[in-house]
Amino acid sequence: MANINRQITLAARPVSYPKLSDFKLVSAPIPTPDAGQVLVRTIYLSVDPYMRGRMNARASYAAYVEIGEVMIGSIVGEVNSSNHSDFQEGDIVEGSLGWQEYALSDGDNLRKVDPTLAPISTAIGVLGMPGMTAYFGLLEITQPQPGETVVVSGAAGAVGSLVGQIAKIKGCRVVGIAGSDRKIDYVTNELGFDAAFNYKTTEDYGEKLQELCPDGLDVYFDNVGGAITDAVFPLMNVKARVSICGQISQYNLENPELGPRFLWHLITKRAKIEGFLVFEFADKHDEGRRQMAEWIKAGKLKYREDIVEGFENAPAAFIGMLKGDNIGKRLIKVSDQ
């Protein structure tokens, strides 16, 4: 290896959607692990919607990225050299090591990945954060019951595509909302959703939802927010549960959007809306991962990876994902396994 570690740093705070110039590709020497440290070589880098929030200088549940800092993000990689008793050269690991080709870790933020179980890329996908988000955000927050109608927005994305399938496994009727005909085709014909619609070619979301959910809806899993979510609330059944996973329609707005007030629906429907973060369920992630892996093996759960080649393409791939270019989990292939 040439002794160069390419990194992508935050160059400027984005206004609305990030631009390529908000990122900077820089080079640094590959670091050397001290005692207790591990050097990891990145194989796959994950790009996820939550990263947009960390680019703003606004306090949230986690620290934001400073200008000039390496962008935060999870990777799957190989241990290149180790001075840590728990890790050996060649181990495949997953962790939040940032947008860079090599990273040091003290091991605390690393999880060993079993490469015989599934392709290692799944450690940042269906068997990683997005998978656990779908699994616990649906099952723990909304407790879907057989025969219930579940609506999921962002239906073809890394999380939504899994949510709909898990709901199907649980015996629910599933209706998806996504932003292209290809996505609608994917979720209905490949993933087995009962119905779906393309919000970009639908004029009246409420009318369309009513058509696709003749018995109303019992569960709504929201990745998107905005006008799509506005259309869902009036159709909630009594005791409906809404899981707020993401609000991607709002992340790139400079001025907060106004929307119709809807809290009175919660009274008449005795309904519940709850937000969550996947790390809340950290002590159950292993259990979730086992179940998801089992469903994959049994052919009940499908996943698609949208792999962009080349570390330098991460910013464009990330921006495209925020705009909905991807079907399934978007990730960056940084180096060979």
Added chain:
Amino acid sequence: MANINRQITLAARPVSYPKLSDFKLVSAPIPTPDAGQVLVRTIYLSVDPYMRGRMNARASYAAYVEIGEVMIGSIVGEVNSSNHSDFQEGDIVEGSLGWQEYALSDGDNLRKVDPTLAPISTAIGVLGMPGMTAYFGLLEITQPQPGETVVVSGAAGAVGSLVGQIAKIKGCRVVGIAGSDRKIDYVTNELGFDAAFNYKTTEDYGEKLQELCPDGLDVYFDNVGGAITDAVFPLMNVKARVSICGQISQYNLENPELGPRFLWHLITKRAKIEGFLVFEFADKHDEGRRQMAEWIKAGKLKYREDIVEGFENAPAAFIGMLKGDNIGKRLIKVSDQ
């Protein structure tokens, strides 16, 4: 008794706030109970915010009132004559018998009231629907813990004034929001709320809330909605719980109001918003009533009744309540006990 039963019917569907001309005072003969029926003489009539919703021709959790029909509402009254084995002349009962001086009942919607326990008016107040709403809407929906900060809107009303006191009993810090200096004085100096502010004389609700809730808020009990509620969401702590009891600011709007979208707060704070109706907890109402009566006896729970004299004044009293004229539970004294 003269054989005349005065009734108040719905004369017109209100546009925005109801007007006196939306109601009509009519006279009918006092009916005679058939086999299995009870004739009840109204002593107190309740006026409550939910009645506004029933005046619209819009499906909700309960049927709306038709034009020309007697307005719905709960009363406390005395059994005047009975052909029902469970009820005897002189029994004090509570039930949803409508805005009228006399009503027939088959007994299904009647609850016997023990007049030795507390003034009978409390059967439609602190020991009736408003009391149970406060008790279960706070305790079941939000599970307040000692040391937590609880904010309640509509703080001086029939429900809010009890919510704040129950939260104090549970060891919480309580901040109220209400619409007059008299109300603020009442909840802080008489009821023991830790702090409160008059939203009608406060410019920046968010700033004021931040000042009064230096540690943020863990529970919000909402009777009001609108701009007050908008100001609460940004101050929620992690794992905050919001109980949506009412949205009185919205009931008299002809055009649904827009407000800032806030669902993303639920994600970062892992917070929950839940609506409820008091009848969900019907099988526990006796338990709640016992506990409330005990707290009243122990001097821990105070209640105030805002009694308007004269059946014919019910429409004006109701309209005034919707506009926030009352402190505590507003009711109409229709006849002597």
